[in-house]
Structure formats: C-alpha cells, structure tokens
Amino acid sequence: MTIRSFLKYVEIQTKVASVIPFTFGTLYCFYRYKSFNLINFLIMFVSLITFDMATTAINNYIDFKKANKKEGYGYEVHNAMGRGGISEKTGQRIIIILLAIAAVFGLILTLRTSLVVLLIGMLCFAIGVFYTFGPIPISRMPLGEAFSGVTMGFGITFLSIFIHAYDKNVVYLSYSSNVLGLGINILEVLSIFLISIPLVGCIANIMLANNICDVEDDIENQRFTLPYYIGRKNALRLFAFLYYIGYIAIIAAVILRLLPLSALIMLITFIPAYKNIKIFQANPSKAETFVLSVKNMVLINMFNILVLGATIITVSLTK
Template identity: 50%
Template sequence: MRIDSFLKLVEIRTKIASMVPLMLGTVYAIYRFDTFNIKNFALLFISLLSFDMVTTAVNNYFDYKRAAKKQGYNYEEHNAIVRDKLGEPLVIMVILLLSCIAVLFGILLYINTNIIVLLVGVLSFAVGIAYSFGPLPISRMPLGEVVSGFFMGFVIVFLSVFVHIYDRDIVLFALEGQSILLRLNAVEVLSIFAFSIPAVCGIANIMLANNICDMEDDIENGRYTLPIYIGKQKALWLFEALYYIAFIDIILLVIFRIVPLTLLLVLLVFVPIKKNIGLFRKTQTKKDTFELAVKNFIIMCGSQLLLLAVSTIGFFVNLL
C-alpha cells in the first residue's frame, strides 16, 4: 500500500479532531494541576492516534462494503479503497495492525496509571468499533453527533488530563468486600467537562456537517443520520447553535475562574467562524464546504489551546 493510499484510508487530515482534544487536556493539566508526565503523554498519543485511524479505516471499509450508490464523489473519490483499488485483505491487515498498536500502548498506559484508564479505554474502544461495525452501526443512526462529540470532545480531554494526575484521586474506583466504590471529585470533573465543551461542539459539528452534505447519498445507502430525521433546515440551525454554545461556555469558564482571563480573546475568532457558518448555510457539499466545519474547529479550539498554552510557559521555565 502506498503511503498516500494509507493516509487517505485513515483520512489523516481528520486526526486533528483527536489530537486537538489531547493537547487541550494536556495544557489544562499543566495549567490547573501544575504537572506533566511525558511517558503517559507519549503512550496516550500513540494509542489514541492508532485507534482513531482504526475507526476511520473501519468506517471507510464498511461504507465500501455496504454502498448501494456506486457513483459520485463520496464513493469514487472520497473512499480510498475505491479510488486506489485497495484489496480487502490488505485493508483488513492494516486495520488489525493499527488495532494491535492501539491496544498494546493502551495496556502500557494502564500499567503506568490505574484502572480508570483501563475502564475508560475499553469503553471508548467498544464505542469506536460499534460506530462502524455491527448490524446497526452508530454512524448509520441519529446518534453520531452525540457520540463523537462526547467521546472525542470530552472523553479524550478527560483522559489526557487524567493520565497526568491519576494519583490525585479525582476519580477513584475500588473494590471493598462485595461493594464497588466509585468516587468523583465533582468540582474537578465538572470543570474538565466545561473546559471540553468547545471541543465537544466543534467535533459534533464536523460530524453534523458531514451528514448534512451526505443526506442524499445516505438515504440511498440506508444511513439514517440526524439531519435526515430532523430535516436540513433544523440541522443547519443546530450547526450554528452549537458554535454559540461553545463561545458562551468560554465566557462562563472565565467567570468561574476555571481558565485565565486571557481566554476571552478566543471570542475574537467568532468573526471568521460566523463567516464560515454563513458560507456553509448557502451550500452544503462534501467537496466544497464540508471543510468549513473542520476549519471552524481548528480556529476555535486552536485559539483556546494556544491561549491556555501561553499561560503554562511559567511551568516549563521552572523546569529549566
């Protein structure tokens, strides 16, 4: 398999949707807890990137296998298996290899932390597979936006914070006799969730934009996604509303002192994001305007990441 075919199969450009939450959680851990574990960060990075590529490759493989419509951009150009005439055994081998890498480094991360990482990792792995595999995959239901937003937006952020502070008991799971004890530091967990909301909204909107662009093809291919259930106009309204929720959340994060005052500068990017929303409202195609949702995610969460990273410079200066 050529490298460009592999990168297309795993849609490497979309991996920004998992790497940005990883970095957001990392800088949040440094800012709020004044700690950074480079080994755990590296293990999570490799496991997460590998598994993200697995889910994309599996999704493309089953889209190829289940496709009823075999003409058009989505089938002939967007799917690497068709475009590059990749053999099924080769694609399956790549999926299995990436899965083994993800599992191996996930186990190493668990060994280096605690059972919370294992439990969250197993749940995420199961959801990732269920997203594309099985008699009723999540990607063919009106739940794709909720699941992708929650797991990629919040769960990745949570894990990327937790691997640095696993020994501080913000989440504790233990067996006491015949009882299972689960204890949460509600303030810290809710703070992480609030911090992750822009990522949750941005990633959900990437999925939503994708499904809006694919509505006609999805109907022919038996994918009954959220836009098909609620209609295009309501889906476009939801697409816009999610960005407003993200910016309101930024303001609340500052008010409640979860993040520094400088993060209010994120509000400046509302102007280009609003422009992209307008462009997407006019035309919704995978080829021409889908990337606007990706750009909005990068602009919004990238600025959030950059501004918080600036606030952590003192941590690395002290290390020197």
C-alpha cells in the same frame, strides 16, 4: 499498497480531531493541576492515533462493502479502498494491526496509571468500533454527532488530563472488604466537561456538516442520520448553535476561574467562525463548504491551545 494509499485509507489528515483535544487536555492539566508525565503522554499519543486510524479504516472498509451507490462525489473522493487499490483482505489486516497496537499501548498506560483508564478506554474502544460496525452502526443512526462529539471532545480531553493527574482523586477506584467502589469528584468532572464543550461542539459539527451535505446519498445507502430526522433546516440551526454554546462555555469557565482571564481573547475567533457558519448555511456542499466545519474546529480550538500555552509560559517566566 503504497504508503500514500495507506495514509488515504486511514485519512491521516483528519487525525487533527484527536490531536487537538489531546493537546488541550495536556495543557489544561499542567495549568490546573501542575502535572505532566512525558512517558504517559507518549504512550497515550500512540494509542490514540492508532485507534483513531483504525476507526477511520473501519469506516472506509464498511462503506466500501455496503455502498449501494458507486459513483458521485462522496464515493469517488472519500472511499480510499477503491481509489488506492486496497483489497478487502489488506484492509482487514490493517484494521486488526492498528487495533492491536492501540490496545497494547492502552494496557501499558493502564498499568502505569489506574484501572479508570482501562474502563474509559474500553468504553471509547467500543464506541469507536461500533460507530461504523455491527448490524446498526452508530454512524447510520441520529446518534453519530452526540457520540463523536462527546467521545472525542470530552473523552479524549478527560483522559489526556487523567493520565497526568490520576493521583488527584478526580475519578478513582477503591477496594475494601471484597467491595470494588468507583469514586467520582463530580465538580471536577463537570469542570472538565465545561472546558471541553467547544471541542465537543466543533467535533460534532464536522459529523453534522458531513451528514447535512450527504443526506440524499445517505438515504440511498440506508444511512438515516440526524438531518434525515430533524430536517435540513433544523440541522443547519443546530450547526450554528453548537458553535455558539462553545463560546458561552468559555466565558462561563473564565467566570468560574477554571480558565485564565486571557482565555477570553479567543472570542475574537467568533468573527471568522460566524462568517464560515453563514457561508455553510447558505450552501451546504461537500465539495465547496464542508471544509469550513473543519476550519472552524481548528480555528477555535487551536486558538484556545495557543492562548492557554502562552499563559502557562508567561506565568512560569514571571515566577
């Protein structure tokens, strides 16, 4: 196995879907709570990337094992095991090593912060593993979009905030008289969810676009995803709606003063994003237009990151 085949196996280019909410959450924490811990930042980054690589590897491994159709664009381009000459045993070892690294760094992060990190991490860990593994994987049900969007868009954003602001009582554990209690500042958690909605929608749409393009092949491979149940026409409508609700969320966050007024600058991304939406709706194709869902995700959320980062720098320089 070469480094190139390994990187293809874990689809390193797709890790942007994890790095973007991680970066946005970090900047938002500094903006709202004025907190940043470099060591926690680096530890979470290692755990996050290795776990993301592991879940992708699991997905490729399971698809390779269970595929009924061994030809066509989806199989030949996206299953890296056959193309990269990775044996099943090697594929398994890679998954185990990546999961072990992610777990160790996650435990270190828990020891440095709070058991809340362990609880949320275990939940994300379970969702990531059972997304493509088990008797009925999440990715083979009409729940993939919801789980991927919420877990990565909100879950990663929340954790990337919490590791720096674990002492701000956003979520906390208490122990008294043999009673373990969990406390949640509902307004703060809802605020974080609101600012993460553009991420939730964009990440869910990458999965939705993939499922729309692959609906016929998925049926052959016994994958009954959301487009199968609601139909391609409604799936394409949902695809557009998930972007629109993200823009509405940004406006609401500015009105509620959760984000700076400068965040409204990102509304200019609506023009190219809308154009990409219409192109995909007219011709949903894995080979030609699927990439537009990735481009929209990067466009919208990288713009949010740049605007928030510029605002933080500007405020710091004017003090």
